[in-house]
Amino acid sequence: MTEQDIHQLLGKLPQLKQEIQKVIIGQEEVLDEVLITLLAGGHGLLEGVPGLAKTLLVRTLSNAMDLSFRRIQFTPDLMPTDILGTEVLEEDHATGKRFFKFNEGPIFANIVLADEINRTPPKTQAALLEAMQEYEVTYAGTTYTLPKPFFLLATQNPIEQAGTYPLPEAQLDRFLLYIKIKYPTELEELNILTSTTGTRQVQVYPAISGEEILQLRQLVREVSISDDLLTYVNQLVRATRPDTTSSEHIKSYVRWGAGPRAGQALILTSKARALLQGRFAVTAADVQTMAFPVLRHRILVNFTAEAERITPDKVVEELQQHIKLPKAVLV
Incomplete structure (x- = not known):
């Protein structure tokens, strides 16, 4: 291409x-x-x-x-x-x-x-x-x-x-x-x-074909992501698990954390977000933005969290404060 x-x-x-x-x-x-x-x-x-x-x-x-x-x-x-x-x-x-x-x-x-x-x-x-x-x-x-x-x-x-x-x-x-x-x-x-x-009526016309979508999906995988951001994604996902995290917040409110599929999803969707915005490289902002829709259904909070109205989104916010971005990465 x-x-x-x-x-x-x-x-x-x-x-x-x-x-x-x-x-x-x-x-x-x-x-x-x-x-x-x-x-x-x-x-x-x-x-x-x-x-x-x-x-x-x-x-x-x-x-x-x-x-x-x-x-x-x-x-x-x-x-x-x-x-x-x-x-x-x-x-x-x-x-x-x-x-x-x-x-x-x-x-x-x-x-x-x-x-x-x-x-x-x-x-x-x-x-x-x-x-x-x-x-x-x-x-x-x-x-x-x-x-x-x-x-x-x-x-x-x-x-x-x-x-x-x-x-x-x-x-x-x-x-x-x-x-x-x-x-x-x-x-x-x-x-x-x-x-x-x-009485306004709107006609929606096809703007893209199935073959073009398949080509875009392949292009998404070619978007670059730095090793520092890959490491950050890995640390972020692993920190959602009570048995592998150092965060007391996670240990107190999370029953089950996200699996490896969450890391794959976070990387792919960050690449897709970059491409949607016309960029061919993932930024920290892509990762931090996509962390919410990627992780909110993969983090299972416990009864204590439900009683205190601690949602998975609040857990992700806490994680992003707990896991610091590498200094070499620009948001």
């Missing part, structure tokens, strides 16, 4: 954001984190109270890319076959022989929205594990490869916990980022009211 090809490819990212922002007002940080997840080749978990356009964001993202899209509404009676697909008995009219044919489920798409994922029991939630990690589905002993690129975004509400099933830690760890959507600012909310209660 030539330098001109790279710059032309990177020019697609501002176009993609512009198309999404035709519909989504504000939420700059959330949009960036969703795009970082896409560029890094992972999956995202979106959490926000009802009415903050979680589903609309994912649908608009799919419209802004030339990719297939499927939405799965998770409900208590949803079965794994409703996600993966199932075999049906068919007959060859020429020979009269009967055979089983696999009918693909909605998981076989480039972009999949798992809407209100915590509304379905763990058995059905677990149907996503292989797809999210291995990018394939196994049914009746046969493995089927998912289309590339494959990108899953799940949503859940932090309230209305009656009738929900919290995601197990093993599945949470499969999500590259845990993205929290906050209320819009006063001006943003006014713009939302103005633009959505009249």
Whole structure:
């Protein structure tokens, strides 16, 4: 890939954001984190109270890319076959022989929205594990490869916990980022009211193709990161574990820390953030910014922390004060 090809490819990212922002007002940080997840080749978990356009964001993202899209509404009676697909008995009219044919489920798409994922029991939630990690589905002993690129975004509400099933830690760890959507600012909310209660209609056009996304994902891995920052990431992740940290704060409030996958996620998303901003080198600001959505679902606080309202984000803040950046690294 030539330098001109790279710059032309990177020019697609501002176009993609512009198309999404035709519909989504504000939420700059959330949009960036969703795009970082896409560029890094992972999956995202979106959490926000009802009415903050979680589903609309994912649908608009799919419209802004030339990719297939499927939405799965998770409900208590949803079965794994409703996600993966199932075999049906068919007959060859020429020979009269009967055979089983696999009918693909909605998981076989480039972009999949798992809407209100915590509304379905763990058995059905677990149907996503292989797809999210291995990018394939196994049914009746046969493995089927998912289309590339494959990108899953799940949503859940932090309230209305009656009738929900919290995601197990093993599945949470499969999500590259845990993205929290906050209320819009006063001006943003006014713009939302103005633009959505009249006759204004917006057309979103595809700004990027699946092949270009795959090229960008490869480019992300080529973004450079210094040895000092690699060491800092390693120290930061290891310091989340009560049995390997020197921080009394962590020992007092954390039950389980993050695993090695967190370090991989932090490096990849920091690289993706740098590329999204047009840089080919990771800075300390990239690492410190991405530490929150990377670690908040991989740190399990104890009952003492819950009683004192110590959240995983506060734990990450404490960690960043405890683990000092190398002097050679500029923020």
